[in-house]
Amino acid sequence: MLAYIVRRVWQMVPTLFGVMLLLFVLFNWVGGDPSYILAGKNLSAEALAGIRQQLGLDLPLPQQFLIFMRQVLTLDFGTSWSTQQPVSALLHSRIGPSLLLTGSILLLGTVLAIAIAALVAYLRGSVTDRLVTLIATCAMSVSALVYIIAGQYWLAFKGGWFPIMGWSDSTLDNLLHYLPLPLLLGVIVGLAPDIRFYRSCFVEELGHDYVRTARAKGLSEPVIMLKHVLRNAMIPVVTSLMMSLPYLMMGAMLLETFFGIPGMGKEVVMAVERSDFPVIKAITIYIALATMLFNLLTDIVYKLIDPRVQLH
Amino acid sequence: MNPTPPLLSVRKLRVSFRDEHGHGAEAVKGISFDIPAGKTVALVGESGSGKSVTAMAITRLLPEHGCHIAADSEILFDGRNLLTASRRELRRLRGGDIAMVFQEPMSSLNPVYSVGEQIIETLMLHTRVGRKAAYQRAVALLKEVGLPTPDRKMSSYPHQLSGGQQQRVMIAMAIACEPKLLIADEPTTALDVTIQQQILQLLAGLQKKHGMAVLFISHDLELVGQFADEVVVMHHGSIHEHAPVQQIFEAPQDPYTKALLRCRPHLAQRPARLPVIKDFLGDSCYFEPPQRQRGYQADDRVILEVQGLCVDYHSRHGWFGGRHSQRAVDEVSFTLMRGRTLGIVGESGCGKSTLGLALMRLQQASVGRVLFEGEDMLALTPRQLRDYKRRIQIVFQNPYASLNPRFSVAQILTEPMLLHGIGCDAEERLQLAGDWLEHVGLPRKALAKYPHEFSGGQRQRIAIARCLTMHPEILICDESVSALDVSVQAQVLNLLQALQDELGLSYLFISHDLAVVKHLSDQVLVMQHGRCVELADADTLYAAPQHPYTRQLLDAIPQGWPHCIKPRVA
């Protein structure tokens, strides 16, 4: 197992290199000369040259790439162009709120979706099943934006049940006061597609031969569902959980922006607005690393669920 | 008549399936039969005969949607009508009094639970035992079904066992609660012949020992002849004949039964043409055709010579993982004479199909030479190979997979001609395609149809016609008749024989079925683990097999009544 993990971590190197290359091509080549953005109105030649020198933009591209690589390896991305804060310090303060929000959405959303999907798959073909599927299809079609705008307006602004926005330094205060509404909206946005997908996983598993064997043994339907089908269906479910991370990240980004939660998502939006390249690059590297680690974790979870999986 | 009532009696069972537009198709058309306690009844029929549907109806495992059982049907088990039993009652019977063994052991076991857990589950469900007692009992059961090291097998997962072992586990699970009736639905079809014989012996022994009744479902009349007390022959949803096994084999009454018995090739005979069902259904009497002599003759010319052919499979693990290679074909050599047939037999995984693919360079060979009239095919450049490719063609096993489902028959047949520049324009090619289609026994108007509109046998004819359009000299038949029902198999074998006589084709006939190989082959090559273990004239090999593996294979061929299995279970 340890050897496997070491090998997998080693295999991340080319991927990380690829992400760096992609970012470098994007921001140092496609993105053009950022000194125009930084110089603002002072477009004098000296000012531009000064900025270029400061950023190392006058160096040849391979050398610039080496500098970027050193930044990634030391996780030191210099200072933000807009706030002049060190990027790493900025991001470290942003990770906590993001993790709290996305983690709680992931946990609550998955548990709810699996429970509902299993129930609906068990009742497949019934009125309840069709109704839930139809509602889920319609609910999926509404943009996440609408849920958030409407939720914030009616539940917080009109209803007054939740604070409209905000975040505090105390985790307890956040959990009790500021988190519930973003959490609720995040779960609602993710629930419909998850239910639909998990239901199809369960229904597909129900068509397999081993389910017939379980019935021939005389097991009751609930036992078949909860013991035999659930564990097999977890294999695609875990895959989709991993795949849903990007969407979660997107949802969290909107939620953070709307509710003023100082997380990575909000930071990204602001950085893109201000063309703050170092911050975007740093966040992308961080998230890519996290995604790769999460992939590794998923493979290990596979091993726990499915004895056929061989880690090599 | 039997004074005691039968254990199970099926009365006027009628099952129909509705497709998506509500058209009903009757799969079982009002059949009735009994299973006496402690006896083995075999349900025999070709695909679509309704035999499996009957078995599923008994245990009420048919899908709930789209399937309808007529109201006046009855299935009485110990006097209770199963068709009206409550779910609760059914659950108690299933796995308890009525147990089932299915065709595909791999998919029938839950892949994520250990073998022991799955047996213990059944035991704890139907008998009042604790987990510890159930564990002990499960080990005893695994021992009873002949698994080596049953203690360790308890914690194995299904994928860690071989097909035969998986089926033994399924049987252990089925007999766990001492059922009165065991339903075995084609339990050996997915297994190799030697394993099939072992499983059959196991079932026969267990049946005697536990005094169960067995409903044995199979497509193979010879197989059930060794094992059953009574045989029920089904065709198109109705029963054609129901008689004790001796009568079925010695004095069959129904023409369909007669045909089933005769159209399968036998080891003892080699008629010039196999009888087909039509021969028995008409009024005219069936006349035995003359026997055919086989074997390479002194004046035969060599068309293909294979020398020391090896094929390796490489697998890699990840970017930095090591390479693994496995030898699938190991130093195989043989010669094929013009106009003759070389049979290649072996069990699954012995490398016989890989050998066929390597000869056509569809699979890269590692070492060796394939001399086609003296020219080494393996050394040719792709450009030079093109012309040789036309002269050596292949017919695959699965008629449902070997035709492109998006192409019409016309497209399928004209594409090879187009690629090899046969025929000067599209019109002529279409004309030629129609000719070939008629040659293989299909009407010309079939050109406009698509593969899914044909039966398995017809598709195999189309696949043969596709090869013939290129005027090949060698035809490789890779299990080409194995997926077909026996009656269709006879027709396709007759077609192959007729084509060889007419066009002088040379065949490489690859199959796991020794009887079929004997029927068609002049020489036979026996393969095991990628190696050639025996190569001899067909008659010599079958009469006096030299290698123990060949003898083992020959012993495993089902011989039908009266070669009854003598139970060897203690």
Next chain:
Amino acid sequence: MPHTSTTPPAAQHHHNSLTRIGWRRLRRDRIGFSALCIVGAYLLLALAAWSGLVASHWQDEVAHPYAPPTLFAGAAPHHVELNAADIDAADRRATSAAALDSSGATGLSASEDPLAADLAAAQQQSAQYRSTEQARADSLPLGADQRGRDVLQKLLQGSATSLQVGIAGALLALTIGTVLGALSGYFGGLLDDLLMWGYSVFTSVPDMLLLLAFAAVSGRGIGTVVLVMAFTSWTGTFRLMRAEFLKHKGREYVRAADAIGAGHGRRMFHHILPNVSHLLLVQFSMLTVALIKYEAILSFLGFGVGVTQVSWGAMLAEAPAELLQGYWWQMLAVTLCMSLLVTAFSLLSDSLRDALDPKVK
């Protein structure tokens, strides 16, 4: 598929290709066919709007600011006539009060804003136009927005933009994904390693982040958005097609094609591609939905279509501030319009999946 619809079904009764069977099955599926009709209607509308037949005057200020929908003319909150500066000021107050508007958080003050001068000029220009205006309507079928533009016209134009972005992006992404996936799955080996490396690079960064990163370096406008979306969403198709080509290249019908002498290109695109085309159709339909949603979010955040264009996302961006003042119609109209299309597309995906599945006969 449309060409099959024109052939008379009776003439084709006996010899049915799988495509034709699938089409007929779709025709029989009431939900699927209705969904297809709805999607078709949207496409027609979008074409009409794009070619200028309808909604070409969506930028005209034809009604009073925030004129209510005709049906709710009485019940809607009353709007006080203000001049442009007042509205801007009120807007800013509302925004800073509730900070609902995300784009308000840019933190750029007017002195830093390099576009301030241009904007002022543009406002003066628009003020000139405003002086020559015609009589303004008190209510419109779907109401009016802050500047008195017709929401219906904006909606039509926005639908055209969103559909155009979704479909063009999906087609481009599908093409990239299919070609690369086919090469990777069919040939394997070093090429597969290389393409899989590219795949792992692109999938290790979440779509939305990648979209934003691309958006940060590229300009605005429909063309850019389409390109950016295609570059970030080809991975799903790649994965699917790679697996399919890997599976199909070992199938007997492809081996048979090899045996009769068909070359690699012919096997890949003449034999295998038609057999996976039904998956591509489903993938296209799902991808279009995803991209339409992405476009809405991108435009909402201000990184999407340009300022002179309107899309559903751009319209939703105006919603938070309007909602605060009680003007709900623009948001409702966009939500319904978008939901209908997305629902239809989703149902169509489901129906296509069932209807085109070659395993079901």
